[in-house]
Amino acid sequence: MSELAERFRANHARLLAARNRLHAAVAAGTATAAERKRLDTLTELLTPVKGTAIDADGKVVEVHRPRQFLELDPEGQGRAVEVLGDLDQARNVAVLVPGMGNSLDTFRGQSDRADLIRAEAGPGTVAIAWLDYASPQGLAAAASKQAALDGGPRLAAFLTELDELTDATTTLVGHSYGSDVVGQALLHGARADRVVLTGSPGIAKYVDEAADIVQPPTRLYVERAPGDYVSYSEWHGPDPATFPDAIRMATNGDDPVSVHWHNEYYRVNSEALRNIGRVVRGDLASITTTDTTRAQETKLAWGTMLNRAAGVAAKVYGGLAPPTQAARPPSAESAARTAGTRPGGAHRPRTSEGPRR
Amino acid sequence: MTTPRDTLRAELLAVAAAVVPDQQPVVTHDPGPINPGVLFDGRGAATIARITVETGNPTAPDPAAAVTAAAEAFRARGWTATTAPAEDGHYRATATRDGLDVAVHAWATDWRITLTGEAPVS
Numbered sequence: 001m002s003e004l005a006e007r008f009r010a011n012h013a014r015l016l017a018a019r020n021r022l023h024a025a026v027a028a029g030t031a032t033a034a035e036r037k038r039l040d041t042l043t044e045l046l047t048p049v050k051g052t053a054i055d056a057d058g059k060v061v062e063v064h065r066p067r068q069f070l071e072l073d074p075e076g077q078g079r080a081v082e083v084l085g086d087l088d089q090a091r092n093v094a095v096l097v098p099g100m101g102n103s104l105d106t107f108r109g110q111s112d113r114a115d116l117i118r119a120e121a122g123p124g125t126v127a128i129a130w131l132d133y134a135s136p137q138g139l140a141a142a143a144s145k146q147a148a149l150d151g152g153p154r155l156a157a158f159l160t161e162l163d164e165l166t167d168a169t170t171t172l173v174g175h176s177y178g179s180d181v182v183g184q185a186l187l188h189g190a191r192a193d194r195v196v197l198t199g200s201p202g203i204a205k206y207v208d209e210a211a212d213i214v215q216p217p218t219r220l221y222v223e224r225a226p227g228d229y230v231s232y233s234e235w236h237g238p239d240p241a242t243f244p245d246a247i248r249m250a251t252n253g254d255d256p257v258s259v260h261w262h263n264e265y266y267r268v269n270s271e272a273l274r275n276i277g278r279v280v281r282g283d284l285a286s287i288t289t290t291d292t293t294r295a296q297e298t299k300l301a302w303g304t305m306l307n308r309a310a311g312v313a314a315k316v317y318g319g320l321a322p323p324t325q326a327a328r329p330p331s332a333e334s335a336a337r338t339a340g341t342r343p344g345g346a347h348r349p350r351t352s353e354g355p356r357r
Numbered sequence: 358m359t360t361p362r363d364t365l366r367a368e369l370l371a372v373a374a375a376v377v378p379d380q381q382p383v384v385t386h387d388p389g390p391i392n393p394g395v396l397f398d399g400r401g402a403a404t405i406a407r408i409t410v411e412t413g414n415p416t417a418p419d420p421a422a423a424v425t426a427a428a429e430a431f432r433a434r435g436w437t438a439t440t441a442p443a444e445d446g447h448y449r450a451t452a453t454r455d456g457l458d459v460a461v462h463a464w465a466t467d468w469r470i471t472l473t474g475e476a477p478v479s
Contacts, residue, residue, distance in 0.1 A: 026422060044388075045416050049385075049386075050383065050385045050386070051385055051386070051473070052385060052411045052412075052413070052469060054468075058415055058416055059380065059381070060377075060380045060381065060382075060383065060411070060412060060431075062380075062383045063382075066400075092422075096398075098395065098396045098399070099396055099397050099398065100397065100399075101397070101398035101399040101400040101401070102395065102399035105399075106392065106395055106399030106400070108388050108389070108391055109391040109392045109393075109395025109396075109399060109403070110395055110396065110399070111388075112386075112391050112395075112407055113395065113396055115386060115409075116407070119409065119460075119462060119471055119473055120460075120462075122447060122462070122464050122466070122467070123464050123466050123467040123469075124466070135399070137400075146464075175396040175397065176396065176397040176398075177397075178396065178463060182381075199397065221423045230397075231460055246464045255439075255451060257451075257458060260395075263393060263394035263397050264393075265396075266393075266396065267393075267458075267475075267476070268407070268458050268459070268460050268473060268475050269458055269460050278444075281445075281447075282446060282449070283445040285445075286445060287445045314377065318364055330375055331395065346358075
């Protein structure tokens with residue numbers, strides 16, 4: 001049995017043992033509500049995933065296999081690192097790092113989003129949902145950088161381990177607070193071929209350009225949707241969407257699916273999700289970009305209200321993590337430098353992000 | 358009562374069967390209600406359901422034709438569907454109807470056609 005298969009088997013056994021323990025508590029009438037919920041979660045995590053294969057007659061058939069966990073902690077808040085796809089055959093790997101409010105009991109949604117990225121990036125892609133840090137369980141906790149400072153080195157160590165498991169091209173994808181965890185990992189020496197940050201509250205006071213966290217040939221790709229108050233507030237540092245040497249990807253295109261606010265980057269058929277898929281599979285020439293400033297974005301219908309909300313948020317959290325630098329729109333020079341050095345060559349026209357259609 | 362999730366599942370299976378009539382489509386993903394904002398805050402409500410159906414013609418895959426056929430099948434069933442220009446061997450169509458959104462993917466490097474849809478949880 002390979003090392004990878006042994007890891008999956010061991011975590012499956014860990015899940016089974018935890019489920020049986022909780023099942024016994026429920027049967028004995030001693031289980032709490034939280035334990036009953038955890039039992040449901042563990043039962044779901046033990047349900048095999050489905051896929052397709054071809055049988056001897058050339059027919060498409062349904063196949064089942066156990067879910068693949070590289071890490072699993074069924075106790076307390078719970079943690080899990082799930083591999084979606086065949087890591088031994090992977091050409092591209094996306095590691096998705098979620099944000100606040102997450103636990104093992106919310107893992108269905110994270111796994112689902114990782115699966116969306118995998119579908120968008122295409123054959124040969126493996127997606128990994130990485131929840132191996134103490135995701136903050138509320139806004140007050142999320143105002144602190146502590147969970148990111150603790151989680152970053154763990155993520156860096158995981159990427160080193162991943163490097164030994166596969167030769168695939170690796171893309172780190174961090175959303176919201178998860179983007180801070182990604183940033184801390186990079187500051188702790190994590191290596192990835194590409195990095196995507198969506199809806200980032202910033203990484204650190206002194207991190208105000210991509211070169212502070214990634215070195216060539218690794219590139220930083222950033223998405224900030226119109227009205228994303230989390231990015232605007234810069235709770236943890238300067239907004240990566242303003243880094244002069246980051247590639248700012250468009251979140252809206254010609255399709256009717258629009259992306260606004262903080263939670264829509266991973267919508268089916270959105271330009272935001274498509275661009276993430278393009279990065280993961282290395283189709284960099286097809287990426288669409290934007291250079292809208294916060295001021296342009298907040299001229300939208302909800303802009304004034306959002307500006308106020310961001311201002312309030314900045315004041316509330318200012319004492320904990322004050323931004324030290326005003327947001328900088330990318331200069332023409334930096335935009336040209338970015339375009340000129342983009343792997344894949346072609347530069348598609350920048351897309352203005354308009355109001356909801 | 359038929360829910361949007363039931364409708365989405367039935368529509369995906371019907372279109373997949375229309376695109377590759379001699380194969381049995383497979384529902385590969387239907388985990389139940391999820392929180393669309395989970396990557397930001399997992400404590401939110403589960404308000405959408407996502408379903409993926411796979412089919413394909415393993416002996417003679419034609420991703421461009423498959424995606425076009427899927428878009429036509431959706432239109433015939435009352436959906437608004439469009440196909441996108443191919444990107445580096447990636448063929449895609451989108452379809453929408455009554456709050457349901459579907460992405461159709463086919464690839465030059467794989468025989469599979471995937472139909473991924475989202476429905477609100479009623």
